[in-house]
Amino acid sequence: MPSKTINPEDWLAALDESGFRVTTVQEILIDIFAHSEYPLSAEQAWDMARQSRPKTGRATVYRTVEKLENLGLIRRVHGYQGCSHFVPTLPELMMLFICLTCGRTDYLDSQPLENLIQHSEDASGHHITESRLQLFGACVDCQQNA
Template identity: 30%
Template sequence: MEKSPNYDTIFSQIGCKITKSRKVIIDVLVKTEIPLSAEEIFLLVKESGASTNLSTVYRTLDLLESKGLLDKCIMSEGKARYQLVLEGHKHHITCTSCYKSIPISVCPLEALEKDLVNKTNFNITGHKLEVYGLCPKCRKNE
């Protein structure tokens, strides 16, 4: 997933302007295969030589999550971790030890969502499924 994203497309789709901080934060998320905390993202942004502060990282993460570009999950340590979602709606199974995250190829909630619409007459605007466990490598090391 190390391909550089098309910033013009990303930011025009969500109706936001491109800033250096936003680009660097997205670059950090593109280059990682595990969900990261805001603090980890901040440190990686600093390591890249970019100038930003932790509050900018939090604001950017909140913005990207509200626009559907990030998945946010609260892990067992109580920290929010973020993962970029540029290819549309996805769920992941995440290791609680090493934070390796694997996408689930099919949304298991689509049928349930349709059933809920029929039963409740709600206009469902989204859902979230978080699956946690130990990956084979971490389970072996236990």
């Protein structure tokens, strides 16, 4: 339930603009990540990729995931079934909520995080250049169905 929609075309364009080739495997993987409601691991993405293209290699998937991460198109989720799952980078500064019941993700308004960082910089004197926030719990739907 991302608040903005993701356009796989843009990801392909980003690949191209960075001088990478647009290949079948990469198209498939981009489609998989861009449309998943849940954080995906490379292994899961591999399984899904082989459904539409059985001979897809494992190493290729790991390489592509790394490439997408380096391009900033997907981002690693920490603490949800380990630290090996990825979600699309929706806003640059992400306040990601993950439901521990259904596993679905929601991108919350990140203004509060921006404020928090600003405040903490002022209060501590440290210069904050990077942040990682993950929120877990029960989403609206799962609360009702409980």
